[in-house]
Amino acid sequence: MSLMISVSGIRGVVGESLTPKNLTAFASAFATWVRRSRENRDKSCGNGLPRIVIGRDTRPTGKQIAGLVGNVLALSGCDVVDLGIATTPTVELATAAAEADGGLIITASHNPVEWNALKMLNHRGEFLSAEEVEQLLAIAEEEAFHSARWNGIGKLTLSNGYDNEHIDCILKMPFIDPASIEQEDFKVLVDCVEGAGFAIVPELCRRLGIGNLTLTACEGTGIFPRNPEPVEENLAATIALMKRSGCDFGIIVDPDVDRLALISEDGSLFGEEYSLVACADFYLGIKKGAVVNNLSSSRALADTADRHGVPCYSAKVGEANVTAMMKEVGATIGGEGNGGIILPELHYGRDALVGIALFVQAFTNWRSDNRGGTLSEFRSRFPDYAMAKEKIRLGALTPEMLDTLFSDIAKLYPEAKANRLDGLKLDFADSWAHLRPSNTEPIIRIYTEAPTREQAERLACEMMQKIAAGTAVP
Structure with a gap:
């Protein structure tokens, strides 16, 4: 099997297509690309070394790959800030917050456990564009790598404070009201598929005002109990647990927490597509503006945008493509129909954590307006496809x-x-x-x-x- 190379990163099966040799080559190429990009942005960047933020999901291969990649980046003359286990959106936020020159996430997202990948970010904490990926590949093909001299090697620093900062940024948004959520006394099932969300998702829920949580696959082992893509065919056990639990709804994320799926109280799926639809409907009530999805997304978002009197645009599949169009049209909110919600107010990246906050607040407000009601009833208010x-x-x-x-x-x-x-x-x-x-x-x-x-x-x-x-x- 060959490597998969796209705006979604460099990914493959560890020990087959993803090997120490090509991990080293692409990490070296990325360090070189970051250095060149930095020089192009700022000709007077001085003697300070480029800074790169890295993080990983919980896969068994992640720690070793992070160690290899981190050392390659340092030997290439970059300072490295290692977040350890971190969600993809947390690394994106941290890259911008740390004023780093790039970010690198070791995760194969929804792929099975034998896969892993390098997801590469620019200095804004956003995925590389197609053009930037081509630049990176040219460096790798030519092996035009920058190597640091003995006295120019970068430092590796561990940092573990960005989970709390991510949650703080979400809770500071003025339309998120934990007190109103707490009043609903929700009982919620959380399934993190043993991925990077195992700690941050339950903590976010608690700080949102949800005190009664039923946790499953939230130990962070990295051994996925099922195919980790959060689609119906893979969720039979979670749905069965939901029916037994008596919870008001269930929250499911993928291993790197950029996709959000939801289960209603009766075990029916809210629908990945409708995660974005519900969040957009709520947010457009606060701030009007264009919305963007990808070509594989439901017409329900366009219908919702039309009801709010705003346009809906569709981009090529891939976070980098969607964010590029969102910037082009000045979109208020957007994302992909796989449960990926992008809120520019926070950052340009698919973020299941901000999706959880938007969704829970939207459901809370609806219940308050309707003096109660179930999630399946809430779902019925949206266009049905x-x-x-x-x-x-x-x-x-x-x-x-x-x-x-x-x-x-x-x-x-x-x-x-x-x-x-x-x-x-x-x-x-x-x-x-x-x-x-x-x-x-x-x-x-x-x-x-x-x-x-x-x-x-x-x-x-x-x-x-x-x-x-x-x-x-x-």
């Missing part, structure tokens, strides 16, 4: 072959509006299908949405058949 999500292995398909495949499929549906910005999106009158190569796995993702689950699944099946018919994929 059903999605199907499938995937099919890429095999040996090249980008050129994929381009031809998508063009051929588009020709089969003249009644649909075809968008080729990111793979192929076909917009029909009452449904859509999005086919695209994944940024994180060697697969084609097939997302569909329709008025009912049966229609969405039927459309997804049809798209998989079209892909199979046009390729050698079995």
